[in-house]
Amino acid sequence: MKGKASWSDGKSMAAIFFAVLFLNLSIRSLFYNFDGVACAIAVELSDFKHLVHGNHLAYGVLGWCFDRLWRIFGYRGQALLVLQTLDSVLGAAGAAVFSSLLRRAGRGEREAVLGAAALSVCHAWWFWSLEAQVYMLGALFAALAAREALSDKPRPALTGLWHAGAILGHVGHLMALPALVYALTRRKGRGEAFPYLRTLFVAVAVPYICAGLFAVQPSSFVEFKLWLLGSAALGTDRAFSWHSVALSSAVPAWAGMTLRIFAEFVGRKGFFLTAGVALGLLPLVAAARGAVDRTRESNFWVLWLAGYAVLFLTWEPSTIVYRVTDLIALWALATLGLQAMPRRRRLAALAAWTAAAFAFNLAFVVRPASDPANNPDLVEAEWTKTSAPENAWILANGRGAVYIPYFAGRRPVNLRYLTDEKALHARLDELAKAGQAVYVSGRTLEEEGLRAKLERYGLKPAASIPALSMFRVARGE
Secondary structure: OOOOOOOHHHHHHHHHHHHHHHHHHOOOOOOOOOOHHHHHHHHOOOOOOHHOOOOOOHHHHHHHHHHHHHHHHOOOOOHHHHHHHHHHHHHHHHHHHHHHHHHHHHOEEEEEEHHHHHOOOOOOHHHHHOOOHHHOOOOHHHHHHHHHOOOOOOHHHHHHHHHHHHHHHHHHHHHHHHHHHHHHHHHHHHHHHHHHHHHHHHHHHHHHHHHHHHHOOOOOOHHHHHHHHHHHHHHOOOOOOOOOOHHHHHHHHHHHHHHOOOOOOOOHHHHHHHHHHHHHHHHHHHHHHHHHHOHHHHHHHHHHHHHHHHHHHOOOOOHHHHHHHHHHHHHHHHHHHHHHOOHHHHHHHHHHHHHHHHHHHHHHHHHOOHOOOOOOHHHHHHHHHHHOOOOOEEEEOHHHHHHHHHHHHHEEHHHOOOHHHHHHHHHHHHHOOOOOOOOEEEHOOOOOOOHHHHHHHHEEEEEEEEEEEEEEOOOOO
């Protein structure tokens, strides 16, 4: 849409950015995923060795810089709020870039705005724009790389720089490479790939080299390998482990998540289950219509989706955060598929879907996540502050391993590494010998076999309120 009434691309992006940012900041998520809390701890400790994670190098450092900026202006609170705000900014920026991408690809101004709005209220995009997590950083740079590659006169070096930013956000974004190479070489030939690949290699390699030399400083090749493996070496034995499932299970899990990234229908019943599934199916139908056109743009997005699918069909196909970037491709294809409809009808369809998805995900995802009662780990951690002495050690597992130190201010004993009863008792004896008190919550005792192990050691009630209890762990009690 051109003419006096149309906005410039920059003004439109700014308006979308601030509107989506306002939406993101209007409700705070209290879901507090494990990785986000762990990153907040590392930010507050300035622990760069753990901030430069081998699988997502840049987010922790960016979060630390953002936190320092807040503190320059007088902020004295926890870094977790800062990181959540950062993700809200990244999610809003990603939506603004997506609108610009659509306009440059030939969509009308209103259509681009509605496409960005639809993206912003999708389950995966909206929820993870409210949480402290690494994935919105990569999604923003992936959108920038796609926008540049699909432009009329793409700059290969800049595309490589944007793609490097996505990979530094998360290494999984390497899977966008086939689509980006296709877009760059389709018009001008293979020579365009070399500046892109050269810039990509340098822009990724240099930060990794600097992080290794100045932050991680591995003392052995094994330590260096474990740093690069990251999530692929999370087991207690730190051995390489690919998080895969059988293909017969992976395909339906991946396909189901393809619907759920639009609207979280799992756990719904009756009308709301039907509505949630429909909210996922409708944009997929439109995307399929766009994909069959076999244009340069549609081929690019199909390659994009296929590249990511190769990885995430074999690596945790049920994990939603890995699918955030799919939404960029699916909505680009969906708006392409809607071109077959008259302009007013496709604008009305986009507006209606956005309004319905907003209401659905607000009711079933965003608002429930803002209620502390829906996070029992948080409730327990807050209660631990009053039910256990200030210098106590607390047996913990799962999110409790980071919740206990961060929200309760107590030192955790991570049960993940103490599954053997002898090892657990030995660690308890070590703490007792040092004069340290150890406590465990009633919820933690519900873990299979743990109560029996601790009763054989020594377990005594220490405090209780309705639905919560605390026990002292000591021999002879």
